[in-house]
Amino acid sequence: MNTPAGRRGTGGGVRVQRADARANRARILDVAEEVFGKGGESASTEEVARLAGVGIATVFRHFPTKTALLEAVLARRFDRQREQAEALLNAADPGQAFLGFFRYLVADAPAKIGIAEALLDAGGDGGGEAAQASTELRQAFGALLQRAQQAGVIRDDVELPEVYALLVGVSRAAAREHPGEQMRARLLTIVFDGLAPRL
Amino acid sequence: MNTPAGRRGTGGGVRVQRADARANRARILDVAEEVFGKGGESASTEEVARLAGVGIATVFRHFPTKTALLEAVLARRFDRQREQAEALLNAADPGQAFLGFFRYLVADAPAKIGIAEALLDAGGDGGGEAAQASTELRQAFGALLQRAQQAGVIRDDVELPEVYALLVGVSRAAAREHPGEQMRARLLTIVFDGLAPRL
Numbered sequence: 001m002n003t004p005a006g007r008r009g010t011g012g013g014v015r016v017q018r019a020d021a022r023a024n025r026a027r028i029l030d031v032a033e034e035v036f037g038k039g040g041e042s043a044s045t046e047e048v049a050r051l052a053g054v055g056i057a058t059v060f061r062h063f064p065t066k067t068a069l070l071e072a073v074l075a076r077r078f079d080r081q082r083e084q085a086e087a088l089l090n091a092a093d094p095g096q097a098f099l100g101f102f103r104y105l106v107a108d109a110p111a112k113i114g115i116a117e118a119l120l121d122a123g124g125d126g127g128g129e130a131a132q133a134s135t136e137l138r139q140a141f142g143a144l145l146q147r148a149q150q151a152g153v154i155r156d157d158v159e160l161p162e163v164y165a166l167l168v169g170v171s172r173a174a175a176r177e178h179p180g181e182q183m184r185a186r187l188l189t190i191v192f193d194g195l196a197p198r199l
Numbered sequence: 200m201n202t203p204a205g206r207r208g209t210g211g212g213v214r215v216q217r218a219d220a221r222a223n224r225a226r227i228l229d230v231a232e233e234v235f236g237k238g239g240e241s242a243s244t245e246e247v248a249r250l251a252g253v254g255i256a257t258v259f260r261h262f263p264t265k266t267a268l269l270e271a272v273l274a275r276r277f278d279r280q281r282e283q284a285e286a287l288l289n290a291a292d293p294g295q296a297f298l299g300f301f302r303y304l305v306a307d308a309p310a311k312i313g314i315a316e317a318l319l320d321a322g323g324d325g326g327g328e329a330a331q332a333s334t335e336l337r338q339a340f341g342a343l344l345q346r347a348q349q350a351g352v353i354r355d356d357v358e359l360p361e362v363y364a365l366l367v368g369v370s371r372a373a374a375r376e377h378p379g380e381q382m383r384a385r386l387l388t389i390v391f392d393g394l395a396p397r398l
Contacts, residue, residue: 113387162386169368176367187361194393 025062027052032073032141036118037111043118045069048049070119071128077112078133081105085140095153098144099192102167105141109171138164166191224261226251231272235317236310242317244268269318276311277332280304284339285385288297294352297343298391301366305387308370314390338365354396 031052036043045066049056063069084101091097122125138160145163148154170191174184230251235242244265248255262268283300290296318329337359344362347353368391373383 011370080343158385158389159382162382162389163383165372165386166369166389169370169372170365171368171393172371173364173368182359183361187364190357190361190365190390190393192393193395194389194391196392198392199398 019072021062024052024054024058025060026053028059028069029073029076031170032069033077033111033115036070036115039114039117044090058146066122067119067128069126070115070122071124073132074112074115074119074130075128075133078114078137082133082140083107085137085144089140089143089147094144094151095120097155098148101141101144102192103188106171106184110175113172113175141167152197154195157198158195163195169190220261223251223253223257227253227258227261227268228272228275231268232276232310232314233340235269235272235314238313238316265321266318266323266327269314269321270329272324273311273314273318273329274332276314277329277336280307281332281336281339284336284343288339288342288346293343293346295352297347297353300343301391302387304366305370305373305383305392309374312371312374342367351396353394356397357394362394 028048032045032048035048035051045059046056048069049059052059059069059137063072084104088097088101116130120126124130142160145154145160149156170187173187201216227247231244231247234247234250244258245255247268248258251258258268262271283303287300315329319325323329340363341359344353344359348355369386373386
C-alpha cells in the first residue's frame with residue numbers, strides 16, 4: 001500500500017483519529033465541567049465517561065488521574081474567563097465592563113468552587129495549571145479594574161488585592177449561602193456602591 | 200468523723216474539688232482556644248493538656264472527644280461575642296457600635312475559622328452547640344444592624360442576610376489572604392462606604 005494514495009489514506013486516517021481524540025477530550029472536559037460543577041456525592045469519573053459516551057479507559061488515556069482531569073477542567077474555565085476579560089478591555093463603557101464581569105464571576109462562582117473543591121478532595125495541591133490560569137485571570141480582572149478607575153467610574157483609592165479579596169469573599173458567600181437572585185443583587189449593590197467614586 | 204466540723208470539712212473539700220474542676224475546665228478551654236486558634240499542624244489535645252498543666256485524662260474527663268472540646272471552645276467564643284454585641288445595643292452611637300463590631304468580627308475571623316476548621320477536621324458536623332451559639336450571635340448582630348439603620352447611619356434598603364453574607368465573605372477573605380492592616384482597612388472602607396445611606 002506504499003502508493004501516494006495509500007499514504008494519503010493513512011495520513012487521513014491518522015488525522016481523523018487525532019480529530020476524534022481531540023473531540024473526545026473536549027467532550028470529556030465539557031461533561032466533567034458540568035458534572036463536577038454541580039457538586040454532590042454522585043460526581044465521579046465513571047459518570048463523566050458514561051455521559052460523554054466513552055469508555056472509562058478513554059477518559060484515563062486523556063487524563064491519567066482524576067486530579068489531572070479536574071485540573072484541566074478548572075484551568076480551561078479560568079482561561080475562558082480570562083479571554084472574556086481581555087475582550088472586555090476594548091468595551092466602550094469601562095465601568096459597565098468591569099461591573100458586569102464582577103457580577104458574572106460571582107454568578108459563576110458556585111460551579112467553579114464545586115470543581116475546585118472536588119480537585120482538593122481528589123488530592124490536588126493547588127499548585128497546578130489551574131493555579132497558573134487563576135493568576136492570569138486575576139491579572140486580566142486587574143486590567144479591567146484599572147481601566148474603570150482611569151475612566152473615573154471606580155474609586156481610585158483602592159487596589160487590586162482588596163478588590164479581588166472582596167470578589168472572592170462575595171463569591172464564596174454566594175456559593176455557600178445559596179442566596180436567591182434578590183439577595184445576591186442586594187449584596188452586589190452594597191459592594192458596587194462601595195466601589196463607586198467618592199463624591 | 201460524723202461531727203458537724205467534719206461534715207463542714209467534707210463539704211468544703213467537695214466544694215474545693217468542684218472549684219478546682221471548674222478552674223481546670225476554664226483553663227483547658229482558654230488554652231485550646233489559643234492553640235487551635237493559631238491553627239497549624241502541631242495543634243493537638245495533647246498540647247492543650249501540656250500547656251494547661253493537666254493530664255490528658257483530665258482533658259478527656261471534661262471533654263470526652265476532641266470534637267466536644269472544639270465545640271465548647273467555639274460555642275464559648277460565639278457566646279462571648281454575642282454578649283459584646285448585646286452590650287453594644289446600649290451604645291450612644293449606633294453607627295459606631297455596628298461598624299466597630301463588624302470590624303472586630305473581621306479581625307477575629309482568622310482564629311475563629313482556624314478553630315472551626317479544626318472542628319470540621321475532627322469530625323464535627325456543624326450541628327452542635329457552636330452552631331446554636333453562632334445563630335444567636337447572628338441575631339445580636341442583626342439587632343445592632345437594625346439599630347444603626349433606625350439611626351439613619353446604615354442604608355435602610357439592605358437586610359441581615361446579605362449584610363451577614365458580606366461579613367462572612369470579608370471575614371473569610373481576611374483569613375485566607377492574610378492581608379496586612381492596610382489592605383484590611385481598605386477592604387472595610389469599601390464595604391462600609393457601600394453600607395452608608397445613599398445621598
